[in-house]
Each structure stands twice: as C-alpha cells, then as structure tokens.
Amino acid sequence: MREIGGGLILEGSKRGLYEIELFKEEGFIRKKCIKCGRYFWTLDPEQDVCTDQPCGEYTFIGHPLNPSLSLSHIREKFLQFFERHGHVRVKRYPVVARWREDVYLVGASIYDFQPWVTEGIVPPPANPLTISQPCIRLTDIEKVGRTGRHLTTFEMMAHHAFNFGKISTYWNNETVRYSYEFFTRELGIPREEITYIEDWWSGGGNAGEDFEVIIKGLEVATLVFMHYKVIDNKIHPMRNYIVDTGYGLERIFWLLTGAPTVYDALFGDLVEVLRKKAGVEKLEKKMLEDISKYAGKFDIDIPEIEREVKTKLASKYGYELEEFENLLRPYEVIYRLLDHARALMFMLGDGIVPSNSGEGYLARLVIRRCLKDILLLDLPFDLVHIVDLQIEKWRRDFPEYLEVRDVVAEILSIEAEKFKRLIERGKLVVKRKVLGRRGKRAVSYDDLVELYDSHGIPPEIVRETLSREGVVIDIPEDFYSRLAKRHETAITVPREEKWLENLKEKLKELPPTETTYYELPEETELKAKILKVLDGGRIVVLDKTIFYPEGGGAESDRGLLRGENFEARVVDVKKINNVIIHICENQRGKPYEGSEVTCVIDQARRRAIMRAHTATHVVLGAARKLLGKHVWQAGAHKSEDRGRLDITFYRRLSEKDILEIERETNRVVLENREVNIYYMDRNKAEQKYGFVLYQGGVVPEKVLRIVEVDGWDVEACGGLHCTRTGEIGLVKIVRSERIQDGVERLEFVVGEAAVKYIQDMDIKLRNLSRILSVDTEKLDAKVQELVSEIKALREKVSELKGELVAMEVESLVNQAEKLGPFRIIVKQYNGDRYSLEDLREIAFKIRDQYGNTIAFLYNDKLPMAEFIVALGEEVLSSITADIIREKLTERSIRVVGGGRRHFLQGRLAPMAPKKIVEILIAVLRNCLEKG
Template identity: 30%
Template sequence: MSMPSSQPVAKTGDSIRQTFLTFYEQKGHRILPSASLVPEDPTVLLTIAGMLQFKPIFLGQREAEVPRATTSQKCIRTNDIENVGRTARHHTFFEMLGNFSFGDYFKEEAIAWAWELSTEVFGLPPERLVVSVFREDDDAFAIWRDQIGVPPHRIIRMGEADNFWSSGPTGPCGPCSEIYYDFHPERGDEAIDLDDDSRFIEFYNLVFMQYNRDAEGTLTPLQNQNIDTGLGLERMAQILQQVPNNYETDLILPIIEKAAAIAGLKYHDCDDKTKVSLKVIGDHSRAVMHMIGDGITASNVGRGYVLRRLIRRVVRHGRLIGIEGAFITQVVETAIRLAEEAYPAVRQRQSVIEAELTREEARFLETLERGEKLLAEILQRRSQQISGQDAFVLYDTYGFPLELTQEIAAEHGLAVDMEGFEAEMAQQRQRSKQAHETIDLTVQGSLDKLAEQVHSTDFLGYTDASSYSQVVAVLVQGELAQAAEAGTDVQVILDQTPFYAESGGQIGDRGYLSGEGLVIRIDDVQKDGDIFVHVGRVERGTATPGARVTAQIDRACRRRAQANHTATHLLQAALKKIVDDSISQAGSLVAFDRLRFDFNCPRPLTPEELQQVEEQVNTWIAEGHQADVAIMPLDTAKAKGAIAMFGEKYSAEVRVIDFPGVSMELCGGTHVGNTAEIGLFKIISETGVASGIRRIEAVAGPAVLEYLNLREAVVRDLSERFKAKPEELPERITTLQNDLKAAQKQLDSLRSELALVKSDQLLQQAETVGNLKLLVAELPGVGADALKTAAERLQQKLGEAAVVLGSVPEAGKVSLVAAFSPAVIEHKLQAGKFIGGIAKRCGGGGGGRPNLAQAGGRDPAKLPEALAAAKQQLQQALG
C-alpha cells in the first residue's frame, strides 16, 4: 500500500483513542468507561458493539444520565473467526470508538463533527474520503454536499442491506452514513466501488436512530432521535500508521513479533501461511486477555466455550509455527503491556489472567496429544480417505490443524474429504453466527411493548412487607390479557411492590396479591429492566388490569433469604481474612433454604481452613454487628473500601451494606438488621465448579436446624442398624469396610485362579502364523485384572506369540487385553494401539505399552465381531 508524502505522521493507537475521546469531550460529551465484555443484556453472549450498554436508553426503558456520551468500547465477535489473520481487517477483539446522543443533537452535528475529526484532527486529506448514505436519506446527502462540501459523485447512495441499521425485525432503527478512506485515488472516480477492499476501508459509521419498526414493518418516528456511531480504532491506526493491514499497527504487531521470536522467526521474513498463524496469535491473545480480565473462565458452554476455543487456537497456531511447549503467557504479557494504559485492570488482574491461561494451555497440550493418537487410529482403518466428520472432530474437539491432518494423510496415501469438512464447518459458523452476531432490542415481545407505556416499578420492599398497589398489566403465556380467570398461570405488573425481584443472586419473594374477590399466589418475581414481573397463579376471582390489590410478601421466606444473603457477605469477608485477601465473588445463590457462594481460588480449601471460616462467620453472628445501609456515589463507596462484584455494572448512585469492622459491600439485596438475627451458619460442602473457581454451599438461620435434624435422623437410623452408639459408628463402619476389602481380595484371588485354569485350556486353540503363535479367544465372566494375568501367562507359555483375550465381566461392559512378544512387535505391531482400535468396535477404547495393553467397551454384543477382526488383522500383519 502506498500513501502520499502529505499523509500525517503515524500516530500510536493510544493517542488515536485519547484524541477521539478528548475531541468529543470538548463537544460536550461525557467520557464513560468501556462496559465489561460480559454484557448486562442476557440476549447477547458477549459485548459486540459500543451501543450495547446504552440499549435500555435507546429502548426508552431507562433515562440517560447525560445527553451526550463518548466511549472506547472493548468488543468481541467470533462469527467470522475463520477470516482472522487471512484478511486485513477481521478480528475477534477490537475497540470501537463511539459518540452517542440521547435525544440531543442529530444528523447535522454528527456529520460535521465526524468530518472535522477525520480531516482537521486526524489530518486525513478530504480528497481521499468517500461517504455513503441510505438511498432514501436526502437529508444526509444534502448535509454532506451542501454543508460539508463533499463532491456529489463521492457521496454514494446504498441500499437497506448496507446503510440502514436495525437490531432485529422490530424496534429502534434508522439510516446510517459511513466514511471510507481511499487508498488508491489514482484509479479515478468514474466507477467507485465501495466493496473493493483493496481500495477502500470503511472506518466511521454514523447511525441516525430515528424510527421504530413494528411487527408489520411500519416505520414511525421515535420520540427522541438518537445518534449511535462507531469508529474502528484498529482501522484508523492502519490508515494513520501507513501499514498494509490492521495487524501491523502498534496495537497488535508487538504481540506478533513476540510470538515470532519465541518460534525463532522474524515476522517480515515469514511466508504467508506462517504470517496468518502469527496474526491469529496476535489477535486472540488480546481477546483472551480481556475476557479473563473481565471475569470469564474457560468452560464448555457459553462465553466460557468462546474463551476456551480462542485459547486453543492460539496454542494450535503456535504449534503450526514450530512452538512445542507452553508459551501463551509470554505473548499475553506483551498484550498486557500494550493495553494497561487504557485498561489498567488487565495489569491488576495479571496473576488471574496468567493462571487461567497456564491451566488451559497445559490441558490443551495434553488434548493435542490425544488428537494425534486419534488420528493414528483413524489411519489404521485403511479407508480410502479421512472423512470430513473425522477431520472436523480432530480440528474442533482436539484442536488438530487441518493442514497437519492433510499432510499426515498424504504420507499414508490418503485424502481428506474436504467437502464433508466444509459442511461441518458451515454448520458451526451458523451456530456461532446465531450466538454472537445480533443485538436483539425486542426480546420478550409483550413486555417490550410495555416499555414505552409502563413506568418503572416502585420497590418498597426494603422497608415494607406489604403495599396497596394497582395492577398495571396482566400477561398470560407472555401475551397481554384483559382478564385471567382462577386456575390461570399469570405474570402481573404492579405500579409499586414490596416483592423483591430476583437479582444479585437472591431469588424473588413469594407471597400473595389479594383484592375484592381476588387472590393470586406469587411464586417468583423477575425483573425486566426496571419493571418487576410477579409470576404466579390466580387462586380465586379474575385478575384484570387496573384492579387494586394488597401485595403481601411471605415474611418467613423473606427472613430466611435475608439471613442467607447477609451470611454470604460474612462468608466472603471470612474467606478474604483466613484464606486469601485476593478472593472475590464469582457468583452466588441466595435461596430460602440455602446459600451458594462461588469464588476465585486456584486450589481446594483445606478442612482446617473451612472450619476456621465457619467459626469466624459464627463469631461475627454472635457478636451482633448492626447493619448500616446507605446510598452514596459509586466513587465514594469505593473510596470507603466497599467491595464490588468484579465485572458488575453499577449506576452512579449505589447501595452500600456495611457491618462495621466486618464487611462492606455494594448490594441491592435484602439483609438482616443485625448479624445476631442469623442465628447460626453451617458449611455443607466445598467443591470445584470450573477452572480456578470454587463453590461453598451452606445454610444459615432456621435452615441450620433443619439441616441438623436431618443429619440426626440419619445418625439415629445408622445407630439402630449397627446396634452402636453414635460415637461408635466410625469404628464399626471401618471394621466392616476392612472385612469387605478382605473378602473382596479373597474373591479376586479365586477369580484369578479360575481364569488361569480356564486359560490353560485355550493353549490348544493357538495357531501358527509363520514362525509365530497366534491366540485370539474369549474368557467368559473374567474381570479385567484376571484377564490381563491370563494373557501374560498364555503369551509366556506360547513363547513368541500374539495373544488377544476378551471378556464380558458384567452386564454392559467389555474387557480386552493384548499381549505381544518382541518378535510380534518387530512386525510393527504395538499392543496399545492395536487393542485400542479393536475396542472401538465395542463402543470403547484404551491402550498401553507395546507389549501389554488393556481396553474396554460398552457393547458386549459386538465382542465376537471385535475378536474376529483382531484375529484377521493379526493374521495379515504376521503372515
């Protein structure tokens, strides 16, 4: 790519970001922080656009705190993951610079400021810029032509697919206008094709959100006209730094060069294939750093799966360029250094990020080895080609590079079914696209229709257990209803309520709504934005909008929830004090009968630590610490030391629950007024639920008595059965266990002796193949250990021989053993690989040493077939 000498000097990514934010701050915009990559919106897996944190404002569900805002938003998109590194501008992680107006300014200002920023601040030559507008947006066309002075032939009208933004089939939408940079103006303006990526790059998109589209497709003007823009930081860096693609900007290139150095390479000397792998490492390293930094941990579901997949792609592409061992933390250290100025949290959480990456990388390196073994088994099938499904399983499940599969297959004279592989890939892309591509502003149909009509529910439950309320709306099966008779399941919206709606881990209250001839049992309460949805069943009468009702919570359930919720706060404080001060909450459940607390910790807690934590919590309960509840600015609360849940988004004003000297947290839940009201606290279990995440389950308050009563009943029953006092039970059970082990050991010995007797009878079935002996047989009812002993004995008695034995020791289980002498192994046969392949015919697998190996299966009906196949393969190999 060539650029004229008049182009401004290159600017760093950090300076571009700051210049953008400062420019709009001077235009009256409030600089707001990037939202977490874990969005508040439950319909979106990851934050994919700068406007996502403002969705409730655009929907009219929440008032804007400021009329104008500007942000640099971290974003993750994976719907085009296969293009990462192969094109100049596809990424999984990117930063979207945006300026937003919430019913304040509109097209004229948005266009004028975007042009001023691009040409006067960033210094882009006006003659190198082309703009697009929606084909019917004459207003935008006129502003660009008459007020900005863009020549009409460089204002391109485009259709709805390109220049009309909408989040879904219904909801807020509007035309947009985009600014493109022209890398090759020398090609002339006769036929401008904005789809030509080699010439044009779209770097700024201005969305004029001015309509609402209903279910019939009708557009009506919004009450407030909004502006939503996005400028790609990486794209502007490419333009200003005069490099051929986004990857060679200072935002990513240092990460790429670090990976190249680890592999003993120099990026600019590499071939195209190696450069693609290095670009993938550079891109994904930024993505996984920010994802873990925002509290995401690797798993097999949801955003945890996205993280795991990206980490595995980094490791896999490292292998492709020759890196054999662990390396990902070295690369991510460079990514942290580049990001810490704008996002200091990544440096603060460096130890958490590196610990998660180290664990996942080690696991995946082991998985890769298993993939190599699976490929070896596939090759043993002697098929004409490797199926597309097998190649995809190797690629997706084991992270085995397709190119490596093709290379190894070619060495064995085989091809790979690429058509089948691409079909599998297409299905996965579709799944990924559906999961990550759209921002749906119209979820839950009828509830969203109410958003513009219904005011936020007034919550009275911090002080009142009942209220006199009006029914605002009744929904049956998600649809608005004018009446709901007795026996109908309903959702009821009130103007005010004492019912707590599920949030912050605490479940919703239970209780009743009652009026003239009407009773509705409420089993749960959920929140949709700021609207409380009471879920229940009409017990008597008819529920109708406008009815006046008394809303009464179940006080006993509320007291239980309060005890459990306060106990979670005390539990976190005790964990920080006794185990590690860096422990933070990763999730929780506050129910009426129990509590669950998830926290980051790389190891299990010892029994002594659990006992100390439990004793500390009960000490604080007994001391009777009074709750101090206050509403204050977020910055003030943090300055006072209030604990916030990592990754949680808080408003400017927050509620602080303070038990002085013990615990102070930001929390919107309900709590006891004094810790003494809890009574008792008992830990039930401590387990691991994800990599680096531990879980404590416990009970507090009245639930402790119920728990102890249940345990006492169990102990009483055992005492009666064993005719022993409770304190004698451990010794009695230990004695019985020892007796059982001794009996089992004696039984196993007898079974082994019987198996040897049976096996000796098989010697006469051995056949001669060349200079070797071959014995393949079934020993019915023999366990795995006895079968192994028998196979070894038979091989020793036969001398240079191959012995394969199978058995069905119990229903639904198959055992297989292979014992090969040295002469058999010289025929390029290994017991481990051989018996593993045979076991697959019985729905299982296994392996072991070259001379002796065991395997298992789940389909006994296939054992005869498997043994016949083993005999045939050995006859061919040894003959």
C-alpha cells in the same frame, strides 16, 4: 419494499439523510462508484470510485500523514475535541457485556447503551457523550495476520447523541460536520482525501443509514443515523433518533504512521522481539507494504483469489509460491499472536474465565488458536509471556490490567497445560472416531465442530493426525469465524412454563398488584381483596399482597389466605409482569372475586430465606475478596434450608480456599455490619459501583434497588434481606463442586440450620469415636491407621486372587475344546465368587497368553447374564467380536454391551445357558469354517 443487505427488509428510506449541509458548503459532489455501484461524496470531480476496498487502493502505506501522533495522543485529541463541543466524556465499559442478556462481548460502543438506552427505557449516562470503547469481534478471526488490517480487538472512539421522540440534541448534519472538522483540523488530514460513502448499518437489534468515512483507501469511521429496530429480520421505525458513530483508533493510527500493516503500527517493537526470538528472516518493508495493498484490494475469503494474489507477489519478488508462503507464514503467525494476546489482555483482564460456554468459550477459542499456532510451527514462544508483553506495553493506557497480570498468567498457564493434555489424548480420540468407522472415512465440517466443541481438538490437529493415516480433510477457511458466530450471542432464556404464558392473556386487564413486603418486611398479616380467581380457585390474584414472589434465585413466601368460609394454603407465589399470583392448595371453601381475605405469611420461613439471601451476598463478597475480581456470580438459589452460590473461577477450589471463604464470611457476620437498602438512579449507580452491581443478573430499570453490605458487597437486588449481618447467624459451607468447566458451586447452611448441621456432624464423630474406641481428638490418626491396614489387606487379597486367576486360567485351557487350529473355552459361573471384572481378567490373560484361543465366560445371574468374550490374536483373521455379536443378534439373542475387535462384554438376555453355548459354538464353527 426492498432488501438492504443481510436479508433485512426495509420499506422506503430517508434519502434526505445523505444530503448534508457541509457537503453544499464545502463543495462535495455526489457520485456513483463505477465498480461497486454505491454512491459517495467527494471534493475531487475526477474521482470515479468510492476508494473503499476493493474498489480503491491503500495510498497511505509508505506515505505517513502525521507520524508524530501516538495512539494515546489520538485518543485524547478525539475525546477533548468532543468535550469542547458539549459532549461528556464517559469511562469505557468492560469488554464482557455484563449489563446485557443477549450478547457476551462488546462489539461496538453502542453495545454499551443497547437495549435499555436505545429503547428509551433508561436515560443515557450523558447526552451527548463521547467514549473510547475497547471492542472484541471474532467473526473475522481467520483474516487476522493475513490481510494487514484485521484485528480481533480494537478501540472504537465514538460520540453518541440520543434524541427521544424528536430530534432535540443533534442529527446527521452535525455528525458529519464533527467528523470533517476532527479529521481536517485536529489530525491535519487534507480535505480532498476524505470520501463519504452512503451505506446502511445494522447491529444489536437496531439499524439506520450511515456514512463510511474513507481516507486514502482506508475506512476510518462509520457515522450511523439509527432510527430503526430489527424484529424478525424486518426493519421497523423507532420513536428515537440516535447518533451512533465509530472511529477506529487503530486504523487512524495506522493511517497517520503509514506503516506496512496495522500490526506493525500497533506492535512494531513487539513484532521485532518475537521475530528475533523465533529466528525468522526479516522481510523487506516493501514486500510487507505490497502484501497489505494486495490483500485490501482482493477478497481473500475466496481461496482461489488469495492464491492468485500470492502467486503474483511471489513472482514479483522472485519466489515460487510455496517458498513465498513459507516465508510469510511465520510473520502471519507473529502478527496473529500479538493481536490475540492483546484481545486476551482485555478479555481475561476484564474478568472472563475460560470455559466451554458463553464468553468463556470465546476466550478459550482465542487462547487455543494461539497455543495451536505455537505448537504446529514449533515456535519458541510462551503465551503467558506474550500476553504479559502486551500488558506492559499498554500499561499507561490500561493500568488496571497491571493489578491482575498474575491472575491472567495463572489462567493462561492452566489453559496451556489443559491444551497439552488435550492434544495428547485428542489424537487417540480422532483415530477412534474416524478410523474406527466402517466404510468411508471422510471428515465433514460437522465432525470438525464436534471434535472441537466436545473434545477441544483444533481442526489442524485433526488434519495432522489423519494425514499420517492417508485421510485427507479440508478445513473451511472460516472455521473459527463460524464457531465464534455460533457462540457470540447469549442462549435465549428458556420460555416460561406454558401455563404461566397462558395466564398473561388472562391477567393483562388487571392493575399492578400493590406490595408491602419491602416497606413492611416484619408484618405477618394483611387484609386484601380478591380480584381474580382462576383454575377453580388454585390461582388467586389480590389487589395487594404481603407475599414475596419467587425471584432472583430466592424462593417465594408461603402461608395462608383466610376469608369468610374460605381458607387455603399458599404454596407458591409468582410475578407475571406487574401482577402477583398466589398458587393455593388444601382449600376449605371457595374464594369469590370481590371478597376480602387476610394474607398470613410463614414468618419463620421468610426470615430463614432472608438470612440465606443476605448470606449469599456475604459469601460472594468473601470469594471476590480472597480469589479475585474474576469471581462472578453464575447462579444462586436461596431456600429455607440452605443457600447455593455458583461462581466463575479458573481452577478447582481447594480445601484451604473454602475454609478461608467460610472464615471471612463469619467474620463479617460477627462484625454485625449494616445491610443498607436504597434506591439509586441507574447511571449514578453504575458510575459509582461499576457493573459488579449486576452479579445477580440484568435489571432493566431506570432506578435500581441497591443492597449494600457495608464495605463488603453491593448489588442491584430485589430480594428481602436482614438489616444487619449479625442476624444471619452462623454460616457453614457444606459442599463444593465443579458443576461445569469454569464454574464452582458452594452450598452452605445458615443460622439454625448451620447449628443443626454442626450438631449432627458432632454426633457422627462421637459415634465413630465410640465405635473405634478412641477419643475424637485422635480420630483422624486412628482412621489413617485403619486405612493403611485395609490397603495392606487389599494388596494381599489381590495377590491371592492373582494366584487363583492363574490357576483358573490353567484349568480352563486344559479343558478347552479344539476346533481346527483353534481352542474354544466356555465356562459358566454361578453366584458371587467371580465378578464381571474377575471374568474379564481371566479372559484377557487367556487371550494374551494363548493367541489361538477364544474364551466365553459368563455369570448366570438374573435377570441378565453377565459375560465376556475374548479372542486371541491368531483368531482375529477368521472372526472378530463384532461378528460374534451380529450372529448372536441374528439368532434373536439380545446383547447389551460393547467392546472392540478382540473382546465383547455386557449382558445377555435370559436363556438356558446350554442353549447359549450351543448357539455360540455353532456360530464360531461356521465362521471358522468359512475363514
């Protein structure tokens, strides 16, 4: 047993996987790197290092190998090469992993096929296959722009072979041969420049031995022989043998062009556009080349090493370190902005809506890093424009993003405005949270995380704000990487209720329950045999059932179980693995295992839920049609009374949006479109419809049950539905709310419930009409008239109250008790004449107008007396509201409430008002005498 990195434990390893036929044929030699100790294969007998960073150096920079090939040509050469070798080209997947429950973003091409294909649950779309998959990785986000090679988004060109049970497609020998032939024959790389390093890879729950392919010091590909599963950080053999390769398209392009950095290779023209717009001095090409070479050779994760590297480079070009860093910083930001803008093109273009959770959190993290850079360096850039430049640049490679460029621009504009408001109020939040503390005012990493996650305030803004107050903070170099890592995997689905978990063991010997609700949805009765009785008859398991179990957001059927001398009401139905349980109440008699029962469902209820379920599909289709492809189902619930649909969207839905969605929904209902339900091979369904199939969630099945509202909506769905949209009846949206940032909730009623809702609203309108003595057609005008009158009356009341407050202030000040240079006002109010808000206004006017005065006002209501204490400016040097609170607490007077140095408000525990006043005056006198 040995540790293989990342804490993973492996029992033995198949060393033979590294002994490749091609190596023998071509004369490769196996050697051990004198620096890192890894084994590698090379044609050069003099080579003593693996040449990977930091053991070697980039020798291709400034020495292009094939600058005539564009990035698009390289991609096409790769895909065509593998097509010629029997692979099927597969269309790229979105960067947001809609088909998975464990991760949010695609981090490698194999993510497209985990876990369903790699586990052998679902066949691959082709075998073998080739793909060029855009990927997003944010775990090295701090290094982007600084190293010359790191990117947050990249295309992973790949070829995959899936061997199930035994090696039948191809394995390690063919994989290495393909890579060798592609680099040498297709790209013209000299054979002696290629090094294969023996290594280990793990990710997405799988692992295996691999080769890292290094050319002129740059890692350009990884060839993984995946045949292990990772469970609880331990490695276990799989039945399957999967070839998982990744060729870095951008890295290969950089290699062939010999550009100073990968950013110059990818974005060269855009770098110049932004540099000129920002008025940044152009750096020497040689300087940029040296920076990339040095950054690759040293571990810049360690600040001391980065500083040492930059000091050497600064000295070489005749600069002081600070001057050199100031020279580099704008370039680093330009590189970073262009990389992040490209990532946002993919993320927002593939439908992510920025929010505070899930993939939306990660998109917002990237957006705010860009906005933060632009703000702190005062750059004349607009993020909307930079992302649009990227959409235009890649229009031939990804024309689909041209269709959504306006939506992407609107999202970014909204996010920029939010960020602007956030920064304005964020500085106050920082000061209150940090400077308001007693004692040490240090800022920890956890503080920075809370300020970012809870308030959206970047740590750089925290540092800038607090530096003016003399508070120095250190921001971890990998702050954003740590945040990304915390949020890159999906939150584990909550475990089932404990009683359901316990049932699994008791049900595991039972056969799958035979169901009839799909085949005979109109049937209301079915005879069945009782297989298991649990919990004193509360839970009944049958050999077959007509009852539909809860699932996909739809409530279960309800009804009756009737047997000889037995009857019970079925109130809930659940599916545990493949066994369906019936939860019963109001039993008459006792059920016995082996006896026969008749299942009777509440058909009216089932039909109501069916209407709500089909309506949910139609409403979702309307929302996507009207609002755009960024709309994605984030949750749903279908009950007998109403439906609920949660959708992702980047702004609040307007009244116009809701009316249009409702109008389109009812139009489709009136058209009486067919609702087709059929089964389809998973891969064929995905190829035909895309991942919009999984609006209702991931379905881990080889064959999908497809529910298609003709020409409107198509989803993989296990629910019961109407046969035509006309059966739904009227759909009325009754409520819309934003349940979290980036998610809108629509609640609607359907069919008879919708008719009843409209009738109830009509009755209310008629009643209002009668009360106000106006026709219903003129109600809105009459209400507006009344609102205007009420507003005028309130203004008059406020004016009069202001006069009363002024009179009360004058009266109280005249009655104030003197205590040294100060005056104390204590006043008890009874009844409802003055609210706490009124007392607050009186107290604050006294505080502001009479700086040497303390006002204690309270309304003696049971069970708690409402109070306000306000202290004038001159008093604060002797006593503060905090001290008053402490002293009252010491005397066992419980204070519920809060405040600041100059005021305290809340409620006091019951006590004779006279006693409270005596204690308060004593406290004040004591404090003032000490002061």
